[in-house]
Amino acid sequence: MAKTKKSDVTVEDKLRALYDLQLIDSRLDEIRNTRGELPLEVQDLEDDIAGYEKRHAKITDEVKELDKDIKARKEAIKQSEALIKKYTGQQDNVRNNREFEALAKEIEYQELEIELSEKRIKEFKFKIEEKKELIAKVDEKLANYREHLEHKNSELDKIVKETEKEEKTLLKKAEEFSQNIEPRLLKAYTKIRAAVKNGLAVVPVERGASAGSYFTIPPQRQMEIALRKKIITDEHSGRILVDAELAAEERKKMEDIIN
Numbered sequence: 001m002a003k004t005k006k007s008d009v010t011v012e013d014k015l016r017a018l019y020d021l022q023l024i025d026s027r028l029d030e031i032r033n034t035r036g037e038l039p040l041e042v043q044d045l046e047d048d049i050a051g052y053e054k055r056h057a058k059i060t061d062e063v064k065e066l067d068k069d070i071k072a073r074k075e076a077i078k079q080s081e082a083l084i085k086k087y088t089g090q091q092d093n094v095r096n097n098r099e100f101e102a103l104a105k106e107i108e109y110q111e112l113e114i115e116l117s118e119k120r121i122k123e124f125k126f127k128i129e130e131k132k133e134l135i136a137k138v139d140e141k142l143a144n145y146r147e148h149l150e151h152k153n154s155e156l157d158k159i160v161k162e163t164e165k166e167e168k169t170l171l172k173k174a175e176e177f178s179q180n181i182e183p184r185l186l187k188a189y190t191k192i193r194a195a196v197k198n199g200l201a202v203v204p205v206e207r208g209a210s211a212g213s214y215f216t217i218p219p220q221r222q223m224e225i226a227l228r229k230k231i232i233t234d235e236h237s238g239r240i241l242v243d244a245e246l247a248a249e250e251r252k253k254m255e256d257i258i259n
Contacts, residue, residue: 045152063131
């Protein structure tokens, strides 16, 4: 689409360019609406999966730490058993009862240490079993979420592929038409589009009112719109107004361009 010199651009040219852009944006809105809530559902599922994966990793790390604790306790038992053997051997060479009793106390202490370590090992093993059950539940949840995500992604990919070519063409056309609209008008158009629910910033006058509105436009105002000499907005909705004839011409033109 060849660019027009700014000095040669009439109000009618601006109105046609704005309505052309509106037609393109409306079609893009339709395409995106066909996807419905799928993109959000996919994002939610991805967030849920990331959360469960993080939880899985945390529990797995806790199991590893408990395994380390068990190994440390088993090593402590070996050390205590070695000391018991050592002290028992030393009891055979004591010179008096005092030395014998002192060694007996050391042996008793190491036996208590062994009992404590064995108790802790049982506790750690019980915790590991609990955490493995949690991991199994998390794995099950992850499998369900991943399967659901795959299904949703498949649905979304199918819809995207059906409209991908058209969407790319429309985006390119939207960029082309935007370059032919002065920044001030383009900014106003974008602001109005963002403010209205259906994204319609430029609408034709139909049956004496702006499209989608029940408020009648005075005949004198309708004549001004039909003359295409200035940009006129709807006083109720703020939308830019074009006459029905211009709208029909541009719809036909855009259908030919898009198709």
